Amino acid sequence: xxxxxxxxxxxxxxxxxxxxxxxxxxxxxxxxxxxxxxxxxxxxxxxxxxxxxxxxxxxxxxxxxxxxxxxxxxxxxxxxxxxxxxxxxxxxxxxxxxxxxxxxxxxxxxxxxxxxxxxxxxxxxxxxxxxxxxxxxxxxxxxxxxxxxxxxxxxxxxxxxxxxxxxxxxxxxxxxxxxxxxxxxxxxxxxxxxxxxxxxxxxxxxxxxxxxxxxxxxxxxxxxxxxxxxxxxxxxxxxxxxxxxxxxxxxxxxxxxxxxxxxxxxxxxxxxxxxxxxxxxxxx
Amino acid sequence: xxxxxxxxxxxxxxxxxxxxxxxxxxxxxxxxxxxxxxxxxxxxxxxxxxxxxxxxxxxxxxxxxxxxxxxxxxxxxxxxxxxxxxxxxxxxxxxxxxxxxxxxxxxxxxxxxxxxxxxxxxxxxxxxxxxxxxxxxxxxxxxxxxx
Numbered sequence: 001x002x003x004x005x006x007x008x009x010x011x012x013x014x015x016x017x018x019x020x021x022x023x024x025x026x027x028x029x030x031x032x033x034x035x036x037x038x039x040x041x042x043x044x045x046x047x048x049x050x051x052x053x054x055x056x057x058x059x060x061x062x063x064x065x066x067x068x069x070x071x072x073x074x075x076x077x078x079x080x081x082x083x084x085x086x087x088x089x090x091x092x093x094x095x096x097x098x099x100x101x102x103x104x105x106x107x108x109x110x111x112x113x114x115x116x117x118x119x120x121x122x123x124x125x126x127x128x129x130x131x132x133x134x135x136x137x138x139x140x141x142x143x144x145x146x147x148x149x150x151x152x153x154x155x156x157x158x159x160x161x162x163x164x165x166x167x168x169x170x171x172x173x174x175x176x177x178x179x180x181x182x183x184x185x186x187x188x189x190x191x192x193x194x195x196x197x198x199x200x201x202x203x204x205x206x207x208x209x210x211x212x213x214x215x216x217x218x219x220x221x222x223x224x225x226x227x228x229x230x231x232x233x234x235x236x237x238x239x240x241x242x243x244x245x246x247x248x249x250x251x252x253x254x255x256x257x258x259x260x261x262x263x264x265x266x267x268x269x270x271x272x273x274x275x276x277x278x279x280x281x282x283x284x
Numbered sequence: 285x286x287x288x289x290x291x292x293x294x295x296x297x298x299x300x301x302x303x304x305x306x307x308x309x310x311x312x313x314x315x316x317x318x319x320x321x322x323x324x325x326x327x328x329x330x331x332x333x334x335x336x337x338x339x340x341x342x343x344x345x346x347x348x349x350x351x352x353x354x355x356x357x358x359x360x361x362x363x364x365x366x367x368x369x370x371x372x373x374x375x376x377x378x379x380x381x382x383x384x385x386x387x388x389x390x391x392x393x394x395x396x397x398x399x400x401x402x403x404x405x406x407x408x409x410x411x412x413x414x415x416x417x418x419x420x421x422x423x424x425x426x427x428x429x430x431x
Binding site for chain 1: 338339344345346347348
């Protein structure tokens with residue numbers, strides 16, 4: 001599901017490769033995950049959306065650094081697959097707008113205004129099969145395990161995430177802090193979100209680095225990135241067309257750190273990336 | 285005595301019969317009046333468009349610009365009433381039909397009725413249903429379980 005969702009950020013499979021590799025950067029969107037969902041549905045403090053599933057189609061356009069193409073702008077259709085199922089305190093969720101993909105979780109603590117979930121799920125993806133990367137080692141998906149603390153402070157929703165790869169792939173750690181709020185303008189649900197993400201050097205090195213061995217057998221120069229911080233901002237609207245159809249649109253902006261852009265894997269570089277998407281989903 | 289007895293014998297059944305006839309006639313008339321009234325009320329119409337009102341989440345206020353149209357075969361003073369809140373939206377004097385637009389805002393379905401002015405009886409009614417896409421429920425309170 002992560003891939004499906006991320007696909008909307010990609011103009012082609014080449015772009016897909018770029019984004020898979022640089023999903024660290026896209027984690028700006030990923031980090032929005034559940035908070036984005038909460039904001040979109042204007043859920044009350046510590047309330048959970050009941051079990052549901054939805055399918056939809058969308059179109060997105062944007063500008064971003066790319067691994068294999070000179071053209072930085074892209075436009076693409078994408079599939080929306082959102083859903084959640086809660087059983088006692090355990091849950092499984094997937095929110096297309098988050099990019100976090102499939103997530104298994106357990107609600108460990110709940111008070112009136114704070115909630116702590118233990119979550120685990122796949123995150124980040126390997127390189128695409130583009131010939132440019134044929135001689136490079138595989139970059140496999142990480143399985144990130146950690147905690148997600150969500151708080152409701154006044155009209156704002158706060159979310160802090162700390163996750164570590166337990167699959168032994170990147171062996172990396174990421175931390176995010178997000179704050180958002182929503183407004184209802186008649187039946188339109190508007191939300192805004194600001195966030196910051198920290199990615200440690202293990203994640204960057206695994207996905208964006210080039211080892212000496214790889215450099216020796218390819219045209220890429222060796223590269224060992226450090227940790228980095230990215231910032232993200234998002235504005236979105238959600239509108240109930242009918243009892244079963246929902247319209248969503250999102251404008252998203254992310255900074256891209258030098259640690260990302262100095263990677264020799266990129267064909268073109270930018271210090272920011274932005275996207276605009278719109279989708280219609282059927283809620284079962 | 286015999287005379288008195290015979291009078292009683294003749295007059296009493298006559299009185300009884302007369303009263304019975306009068307009662308039957310009056311009941312018949314009342315029935316006819318009620319039937320006619322019911323017919324008029326049945327002929328009364330009230331509709332609202334569009335509907336339903338759809339909110340994103342259960343519990344959210346739902347907004348909808350709606351227009352009511354009503355008609356009644358008999359000229360009279362009528363009021364459009366929100367039967368759920370018992371709030372009168374608009375009254376018309378000596379009309380047989382009317383139209384009224386307003387901005388519906390509610391978290392739950394509301395019933396509306398056409399009533400004769402100063403009456404609490406619904407001549408005809410309709411509903412603006414409030415629906416939503418996502419249910420949401422409060423999570424069960426819990427304490428630390430893992431740590």
